[in-house]
Amino acid sequence: MSKKKLKIALVGNPNTGKTSLFNKLTGLHKKIGNYPGITVNRVSGTFKLDDGTEVELIDLPGTYSLHPTSKDEEVVLKELLTNREGIDGVLMVADVNNLKRNLILLTELQDLGYPVMLAINMCDEMAKKGIRIDVEKLQELLQIPVILVSAKKSKGNGERKGKGKIHQMREMLPEIFKFSSKKYFEYYGLTGTNIDFIKPDFPQENTYKLWLLYTEQDKFKSLIDAHYKQILELPLDHSIVKRLLQKEVVKRYRDINHILKETYHIDKRKATGLTERIDRILLHKIWGILIFVLIMFLVFQAIFTWASIPMDWIDNFFSQTNIYLKANLPDNQLTALLTDGILSGIAGVLIFVPQITLLFLFIALLEEMGYMSRIVFLMDRLMQPFGLSGKSVVPLLSGTACAVPAIMSARTIENSKERLISMLVTPFITCSARLPVYTIIIALIIPKEESFGFINLQGLVLFGLYFLGFASALLAAFILSKFLTSKYKRYFILEMPEYKAPILKNVWITVWDNVKAFMFGAGKIIVAFSIILWFLATHGGPKFKDAQKYFQTEKSAHTNTPSDLSSYKLEHSYLGQMGKTIEPVLKPLGYDWKIGIAIITSFAAREVFVSTLSTIYSVGANDDDQLLRERMASERNLVTGQKTFTFAVGISLLLFYVFAMQCFSTLATLRNETKTWKWPVLVFVYMTGTAYITALMAYQFLK
């Protein structure tokens, strides 16, 4: 191969340590993009061979075969079949414990005509498990280069000197072109008259490619170019095709058994059954559930309580910096933009980092150790009626702290439909930013008394709000699962990987990848939005610009002018004008323009609702809400003279905040995870729509 650049696809079954091997091979030089039109990440990395050849390694999603059962697996088939990227060869990763099953995919790749190299991973476990492999013989029989590696054990001095297994593996890659690829399928005689009939028209194509194009055509009709149109015109009987495909698997197993008989030996007496014994406890009807609840409680505790410590540091650091900059820089627009606009925006992004770090630390550890599959096993029956995966428990639970890390945690869900639904309904869960809003309104409208002697009424209402959030998430999931149809029927087939000690480096890489994806993906949008919001709150028409003058004259003329300048300025800023503009829309819900302003500003984060009201009512920032509460209680409508915060308005506001999509960071995260504005817009419309309708009904009934 004289080519100076090689493009190699990394393919393998799930749970084979494919990603750890990818990390080892490429180091940290990785690029994460996504495949056009779908929410599957395209991960690639590069490395250089000793002779200067640059290799781009593309990590394709894990799959058991080239017959996809989900959108993610479909990527593998599409990329390899159409080869629109120009892939030169394939590096196939297999698990030493399950070589037979792994080789099904290998033979398919060979049939497709790709030069392949087989890396048998986890070879560090071979001795312990009594496995012996004759690599020479295996190379000879498979007619491809084969290497035994261990993503876990291949570090140390050898690696740094460039003599380790990973280095050897990289250098072996060009050898794939020395072998002419072996064919299996052609000898099975399964294509039937259909393919045989058109075969002469495609003299240069291999039979297996035509066969895949024919049998999997409904998965990518649009991708098949005019050249292959006649394949689509052939009659297709699904039940006949299925029988043939099943026969194909049987024949492949037969071939593989022949090969492994001579090359793979296992001493069954060495099997420890350790994983099975651990599972007897971790999947136990009582202990298993208890341990699961305990682990979830720990995750919850981490993102709710532990994360708040570094979050306070970040908060303090930025407010100190802001104060310092304002004191030392000239008092002008530029300084204001830098401090209140840009710096606050960056603070608004970094504040999420502790939660994301801790959540992904847990997820990566659980995934590495093999526990995530057990969560699916335990929880699937519970979540499946709502169109969710057992793993959806993680985003739904994390959502009680914050929707941003929670939505990101849905990444671990393999099935893209279940992943999407989990992301779309998580914002319904009552997050910690809603609490300050709930607290102040509940204190205002719900009497602080015990009902039936022991139930605290305020606590009961708060519980009800949490329940409402959770129930609506499940209901929304149920409805979405009916609308988002998938061409794949849902079968529950789940491999239960062996329990393993986590590779800490992998854990850190996972954590870092996710933090990075958030900071540079969603982060950009959040900073931009907070700058816009800052601009709208600090700029305005003539009454804003000359606020000092107008404020003095109006104050003496009217009684309804706010008592201090800052609230006067807010009222006349663009933001204030927006609040006034939307008043007619909010009036049926019982809100005036002041509440309207608070609703707009709380897009930055829901708790801003409280601080905005403080500014509007000129009570100033205060640690306890006592003053604000009193002020809210005495607030009266200027026209009707009635109280603003009646019971009806309070309930209406509570319902509004239960449902409304009042968080720009969440929308930015959804955009970043799905790579399209379509889903965040849909979430905004259905959440805020529900909020508006329920708040409207509540107010109209109760007023």
Next chain:
Amino acid sequence: MKLKDLKINQKAIIVNCQDKQLPLKLMEMGCVDGVEVTLLNKAPLGTPLYFMMGDTRMALGKEIVNELEVVLTEDDVKEKA
């Protein structure tokens, strides 16, 4: 006998994996005719069921264990008798 009727630790052999109702993936994952299967565990709500299927540990949902036909291996039949 269906796969769902297996008792914990009971061994059996798969006989109808090529049934029309069953997905191809099952076979690709190693569930082929003649493979020995042992029930290891049941989920708290009855299904999925967790098996050792040949060399692979796998969990299968209701829609599959209700369809898969098995025969008990001789060891197991003897023990019963």
